[in-house]
Amino acid sequence: ETYLLHRGRLIDHIQLVVNDFELSKAFYQAVLAVLEIPIINTSDDYFWADELVVCSVKSEGSLGKPTGRHHLAFQAKDRETVKAFYHTALTHGGRDNGAPGERTYHPGYYAAFVIDPDGNNIEAVYHGEAERSTHAVEIRFNL
Template identity: 70%
Template sequence: MDSTIMETTRLHRGRLLDHLQLVVRDLKASREFYGAVLNVLEIPIVDTADGYFWADELVVSSPESAASQGVATGRHHLAFQAKDRATVDAFYRAALAHGGRDNGAPGERAYHPGYYAAFVLDPDGNNVEAVHHGEARRSAPSVVIDF
């Protein structure tokens, strides 16, 4: 495991996913795409020297990375939480400007009242969503784990 991960002293856990890994064909294109959209969502990225990067519960790796143990995945769905509708809109614009393709413009969805989301396809065809749940409230934003 890369030493940059071991140096992490604070983790946030307790959300829906523990982690999600995407094995991609073009790590550079994916780094540019996720760098742009995660910046909008205020989620930092950690780059490693081992052919992958990670952000919170998401790991994106090349097929050559020891972290991948497989081949390019494609067509997965992942959803990022957004703090408001404006952030969903900004996510969509950033994604389209950095190699993403439209898969559902920002707008309300019928999943539940107040569900406002945008969908894009990343450079590998994965369906990536940003969603704001309206007036829904969490009991806590996350569980903070300090080492």
């Protein structure tokens, strides 16, 4: 069995410890599907989606404490995907924290923000037309 990761950015992974695992799992499954980010491993109290790990406050590694409020931004391939992320999030337990639109961070920055079921500020952003040197760096672990 091979496990595939995409790397090349600053952050190795982010872990969110959530109070209601089933509610958060449904929320992230929905919004990650819109963003075309597959959930690659799941159990009764955690799941992985590339660099994101979400686990239950009841899981062994969480020590019984949620992580608190975080800001997490997912890359979107275009403006339509940002809009789809926002509407999907709102219908799966998310709350509005900034409707889709251009922001002043840099020209072409188009984003939407939602609050997930545990109060984390989750963003989808499209940075505008750009040329990449490569789509992603692939790392294959043989398990």
